[in-house]
Amino acid sequence: MAFVTPSNSSCATLQIGKSVGNRIRANSRKSLVVMASTSVQSLDLVHVSKNIGIPVMVNGCTGKMGRAVLEAAISAGLEPVPVALGGAEDDGKILDIDGMQIEVQGTSQREDVLSSVFNDYPNLIVVDYTVPAAVNENAALYSKLGVPFVMGTTGGDRELLYKTVADSNVYAVISPQMGKQVVAFLAAMEIMAEQFPGAFSGYNLQVLESHQASKLDLSGTAKSVISCFQKLGVSFELDQVKQIRDPRLQVEMVGVPQEHLNGHAFHMYHLTSPDETVSFEFQHNVCGRSIYAEGTVDAILFLAKKVNSKAEKRIYDMIDVLREGNMR
């Protein structure tokens, strides 16, 4: 099969890693220069270019998260392979993304398909953003074939998930929360609470959160942060959380951009000392799904590194990814 080598012209702005035409081979050479305009360190071209060529398969790519991950991955110089697994109803669909085409393989013969793709692309990393009902059987498939994967899908039987992966000794990053920076913030709170119990004794806590109207429950993250404050000596019950679900209030009071009313996660925690002379406030506000897509890409880069170095540890989470530092 022929493949096209793109010219050097596509690196002017944010468009990075754009490929032209169908790429079949993972080891096609490119003269693309990958630049992140938001890079804070000096442009480390050598560093980034070693990520080019990591073949990825995003299962569930017909969904919004899957698509977002594909886009973020392509932006970072990763290489989606031209097939992906999906549900029975998606069999045969073609996903068009950034000039690439990915054909979705339904449930029948998925093992053969994945096996042969893995054969063609031995460095393959699979990403899973499917549905809770598919978590365990998908994990079983990846484990059986030994293909490293990043599990972004939440739900399913988590205990069984870990067991399946552990038994097969396959490499995996499993994290229901792919918002890397939110995980970092939460971890800092956890460490503070564990190291300094009761430090905020007597302080008053107010919690406000806003999500799309369809989300009725409190976010897991909010509950975790609240738990930290409780360890820090603050008296607070979950039913005291102010949940804002009215779109008008969300825009006017909370400050959620209109276009993100259908998908956002805004949280505010406000602590006040007993005599009210001291206050602390922490906020983490997420619009859309970009943070999760970016976090997923970080997880892929991390996992590829671990596989490459034949690391002993096999199952990782977002904390491990964070500990590794910036890999872009």
Added chain:
Amino acid sequence: MTYVTRTPSNTSYANWQHRNNLHNPSSQFQIGKLVSTKSSNKIPNRRNFLISMTSTSVQSPELAPAVKPKNVGLPIMVNGCTGKMGRAVLEAAISVGLDPVPVALGRHGDAGKIVDVGGKQIEVQGPSQRESFLSSVFKEYPNLIVVDYTVPSSVNENAALYSKVGVPFVMGTTGGDRELLYKTVAASNGYAVISPQMGKQVVAFLAAMEIMAKQFPGAFSGYNLKVMESHQASKLDISGTSEAVISCFQKLGVSFELDQVEQIRDPKLQVEKVGVPEEHISGHAFHTYNLTSPDGTVSFKFEHNVCGRSIYAEGTVDAVLFLAKKVASNADKRIYDMIDVLREGNMR
């Protein structure tokens, strides 16, 4: 004492915790053991004790014992009590049941002055014969803890005095020769808490940021940072705390220079834009750090705002309680800081 318990009700949260499986050194969740004292501003012997269970507990709850008022009667001497910090510490100390002795050390010009605080009267002793004076007070009150809120130029000679007499002390005064200070105390093997930042909760927040930066370098690469701080107009420099927090964000991968900090010193802006209460214009420390992701879809905000000096007085009292505990238990370690005090947990 009676206590109220509530059984954990939220098992789905328990599952989430388990799934999340945070691999950090602190992943043993301390659950089900809370003692929350709702401290009123009144005199201590009638505190309410609220012992509650966290509803997010995943293991079986452990019932914490009631906290007894064991701090009543601890003698303290606040040197520099003619100053505002000294006075604030005395008030906070009396509120929790500590017992100021009726004398304190001061400078020459304050000799003989009487400080009236919380119904107590304290006579200031000048510099002459302070060693024999302190010795005799220490003899009379062997559990004495000294607190020092004097001036930078007295730090070293005061520390030398306390070390010579062997009296445990909390050094709240900043400045002086810090290296010599530590050397003096270490050489005498005396007990001391030394901390230029007595705002305990601010120290906790800063420590959390430092841990985050150390554990997760580059986690916020590419993020944009904005820092705004407001202090009384007389404070020209950026606070040490801001500098420390900014340093953390730099380790976290954020590009930022100190000259980018927005310092608000105009009282009008402080009231209208920053939200500083009028009565605290001449003594406050407000800080806001705003982080935004490259594509603008994610933002984090951290704020710590302090009015007046109450937080420092309260932190000092915590340091006093902590030190008394260490002295009483003959602890091996002698020199402590606010992190040690934080690690001990709530002692009230």
